[in-house]
Amino acid sequence: MGAQSNGTNGTCSTSTSVGLKSIKPFFPSPATTNASENASESPAVTSIIKSLNLIPHIEGGYFAETDRATDTVPSPFPLETHSTGTTELAPQRPGFDPAVRNSSTSIHYYLTPSGPQGGFHRNKARTVHTLHKGRGKYVIIHADEPDMKDGKRRVEVFTVGHDVAAGEKLQWIVEGGKFKGTFLLPDREGGSESEGLLISETVVPGFEYCDHDFLSRQHLVDLLGEEGEKELGWLLSPLASGLDKP
Amino acid sequence: MGAQSNGTNGTCSTSTSVGLKSIKPFFPSPATTNASENASESPAVTSIIKSLNLIPHIEGGYFAETDRATDTVPSPFPLETHSTGTTELAPQRPGFDPAVRNSSTSIHYYLTPSGPQGGFHRNKARTVHTLHKGRGKYVIIHADEPDMKDGKRRVEVFTVGHDVAAGEKLQWIVEGGKFKGTFLLPDREGGSESEGLLISETVVPGFEYCDHDFLSRQHLVDLLGEEGEKELGWLLSPLASGLDKP
Numbered sequence A, B: 001m002g003a004q005s006n007g008t009n010g011t012c013s014t015s016t017s018v019g020l021k022s023i024k025p026f027f028p029s030p031a032t033t034n035a036s037e038n039a040s041e042s043p044a045v046t047s048i049i050k051s052l053n054l055i056p057h058i059e060g061g062y063f064a065e066t067d068r069a070t071d072t073v074p075s076p077f078p079l080e081t082h083s084t085g086t087t088e089l090a091p092q093r094p095g096f097d098p099a100v101r102n103s104s105t106s107i108h109y110y111l112t113p114s115g116p117q118g119g120f121h122r123n124k125a126r127t128v129h130t131l132h133k134g135r136g137k138y139v140i141i142h143a144d145e146p147d148m149k150d151g152k153r154r155v156e157v158f159t160v161g162h163d164v165a166a167g168e169k170l171q172w173i174v175e176g177g178k179f180k181g182t183f184l185l186p187d188r189e190g191g192s193e194s195e196g197l198l199i200s201e202t203v204v205p206g207f208e209y210c211d212h213d214f215l216s217r218q219h220l221v222d223l224l225g226e227e228g229e230k231e232l233g234w235l236l237s238p239l240a241s242g243l244d245k246p
Helices: A043-051 A217-235 A238-242 B043-051 B217-235 B238-242
Strands: A013-015 A062-068 A072-074 A100-102 A105-111 A117-123 A126-133 A135-141 A155-160 A171-174 A179-185 A197-204 A212-214 B062-068 B072-074 B100-102 B105-111 B117-123 B126-133 B135-141 B155-160 B171-174 B179-185 B197-204 B212-214
Touching (some): A105 A117, A126 B126, A135 A171, A179 A217, B117 B238, B155 B217, B179 B197
Antiparallel strands (some): A013 A155, A062 A105, A105 A197, A117 A179, B117 B179, B117 B212, B126 B171, B135 B155, B135 B179
């Protein structure tokens, strides 16, 4: 059956800091914190946002929570909160019990030409991603693994899209504890247009903001060195800029 | 946020036995038990089957298990097995412990013009479905609910596809205990061609054959009456034909 149980494998490249130079945004990084309700989107993109009731996401792009299983499991995570950046931004849900989690939650997530990137963040839970529409690049920093020989953490890069014969991915798993950044690519290799990258994400056990944190600039330096920060700093969340302040 | 936590909702119709007459296959039902390795598929379909390492599925169509989370949760299901039809067909995995389940499993599932339908079956666990490619119809028999006023169970029908503005679904949840049947539609409304319906399914907690069973012809009569069986019998799994024998 060929089960791929080790998550973000497949047609990926493990990069040294030299290789990181090749990771560049295609659509301009947004100047503002996140996609705005007033952002100028094409009619096709606007139609999808309206049909799926999407709203701007704090990581960049748009989203909607589409499912939260009502059954619960004991939380597999330590009770202390190490979340940075988001605890104040997104208060706990009413009735939240930190000792349990919903068995799963799902969202739609949508990057668009006006909201073309999702900044580095991680979750304690593992996430199953599936592609509906468009193309994009994922950059995974394996913060949960030991340093490599060069003293830096492993970085993995892969393309998601419908061209499975060319190695693009329709389904990809990101294990808990890894920082994930995402950016939009043109709908066709060599093209310049995009109607956005639309995916589903299913988090097991279910999503809670206290299990989520952003990567700060200093933490990126700790993981990949000054050189790595120069190459990938553009993919930090704008919300992470306040995290290094005392 | 508009969370849709009640599963198979949205642009669906609850049908009486009269309404069931409108549910007809578009592509001919297969004469054989399931998609054959030798089935005649188009080059585009064959390319996807090869790229994703798909194999014929006992329910019809093709599939591959793509992920099985290594962490486990206590099984929420009674230990006794009520599985029909599949226990003998698909032996338990080596090392399977009926008291626990993997926290989730995922597959790709693919209906094609030569393997255009998946027969009625149910799982004790709930399943998150997400669409990659193509269009199809889902028929859900709510076997876990009480009879309606007419003495029959509720039937729900909806279309999955990329035209979200027209109410087609990109993501749909089927709760445990409900029988699900699926069939292929043309890629475009009013068209006649299809390159197949390709989806992902994530089961929470993870899939085991002992949690799965087929709908037998007699059970379909019990749920929807003789008239319902006449209208929807074509969507029974060929494997279900042996289930009513003593």
